Amino acid sequence: MSKKLFFLTALSAFSTNVFAAQTVNVYTEEFFGSDWGPGGEVKAAFEKHYPQCEIHYTVFNESSTLLNRIRLEKNKLKADVVLGLENSQFEAAEKTGLFTETGVDLSKLDLPEKWQNPLFVPYEFGQFSFIYDKTKLSNPPKSLRELVERQDLKVIYQDPRTSSMGRGFVVWMNSVFNADQITQAWQTLAKHTLTVGKGWTETYGAFLKGEGDLVFSHSTSPIYHLLKEQKDQYAATQFAEGALYQYEAVAKVAGKQNACADNFIQFIFTPEAQKIITPKNVMLSSISAEIEPHFDALKASQKGSKTLDSRDASDANIKNWISTWQAALAQ
Template identity: 35%
Template sequence: MLKIIHLFLLLSLILFATDKPILTIYTYDAFASSWGPAPKIKEVFEKEHHCTLKFVGLSSSIGALRKIQLEGKKTKADILLGLDTSIASVAKKTGLFLPYEINNTTLKLPVTYSDDTFTPFDYSYFAFVYESDRLKNVPNSFEALVSMPKDFKIVIQDPRSSTAGLGLLLWVKSVYGDKASAYWKRLAPYILTITKGWSESYELFLKNEADMVLSYTTSPAYHIVEQNNTNIKAAAFKEGHYGQIEVAAVLKSSTHKELAKIFLDFLHTQRFANIIPTTNWTYPVVKTTLPKAFNMLYLPEKMILMDGEEVASQRKAIIDEWLSAIQK
């Protein structure tokens, strides 16, 4: 009997010694999906750091932030990944995230980036995407967009739940300023629907429900690489294009803070940079050799980007202005 007890204790010690820490990452559904970056990141990081990565995909990164806020200090999340600079300042004010200094010298971004909490990992530019076989008269500006035939329809995302949706509001605000409300009233008849997140709206576009969808200048790369389809394109707008820099941060409540910090460092490695272009279909934030398909993409000359603090202070007013305009 004593030998059995000793054997049980020995087996328990072995199991305990080999138990791997679980790093839980809240993110948006496309990132965590089987065709997104998560599976390849999981494979590489787990092998290097003897741990388990658990990606929890929500309908949007804003939804992931709200889930963390509801859970508070009891959240199981160690990392929030997928917010962008437009909403990061709002997230910081919750006091839930751990300060973390990044090495800016390794970054290759179209704009200067500096933050003491959120680490950038990829970027792209917002654009209206279309299929060239179906749409021959392609709008090349916001003004051209509201001059399309009455049966022309677009799909956009809700700025209250989607970083892409918020990005469009900031894009319009950057171009039209105090005349943004008037522009939204002109655009409203062309909006087929407003979805909660990007995935739903892009699916509608692919089903030919709408002529254009709010997406990214890099979205066509997916169709080129995976489908050998060069008909999906991003419309180049004369006014310029608003940028999106996606970021990640560690929760103060994390029980694996050191491992979580190692993961943030991993976001700036070549291993991570090589995964991002053909899984998240965006640009990595460090220099790497991009797939040839990216040479076929429209690349804006500069990135329009409002300061994060400015967005935080004006966000509610901008959203309220939009709601009032499209509901009338």
């Protein structure tokens, strides 16, 4: 081999090594990483800003499946970033000891409450609500207690054993009903519950087919119908007891020296990324910026809402509450 050819071959190998993109392995759930989610557009936008970085998603069908994979892999966790765990899972995820602080400036967040957890930082949030069709239901319930009591309403919600939404509903019920009331409340609700579905997609689809009067979802759902379908007949309940929120977060896996992962986490909280995520996921932005007029207006209107205290929603309590739900429905 000539000296010139040897030099060019060595230079080529050196260049390939230097300029090869650094991969960021992101574990996420389908609402973010699927073909119809915001993940693809976020990846493209991020890689345009950081051409030395490459995002690779591993997508799980539900956040509970995502959490189970994290527990299974333990210290061999392949992810650099985990995106999509929600607040009822933070305690269990933290107990794994696999996460470190994200580096996100928490003071820049714009949320219904002051955020203090540096390990799990919300990139979006939504207020729990029941969705109904105004053309079919003219007198929606004005409180959760009324929803439970009214036998004329056919209700759909998600199974808390398989759905993060279902767990959210269990937390909401236990935030409103005392321990000595909750079993009776579940039994009363069961008398006019049409479906307890495996997940949100299944239950919301049943509602849109005309099954049931109200379905458990987020207060943002009517915006989807308005913007995507030009339908304005859907509305979200506002209950007198107060609001409860679901937060979906970004988390950084400890022990990974990956500058691109740090850049990706910071990018998620930019207006550019949030303008992709908010309308795609039909949730509210976690930062203070103009994202989309309909979502911005809803977020502003909810700022004065009464918020329920969910501090009792520990991992152990949620498991006990689900057991109580199961026992009540079995009676």
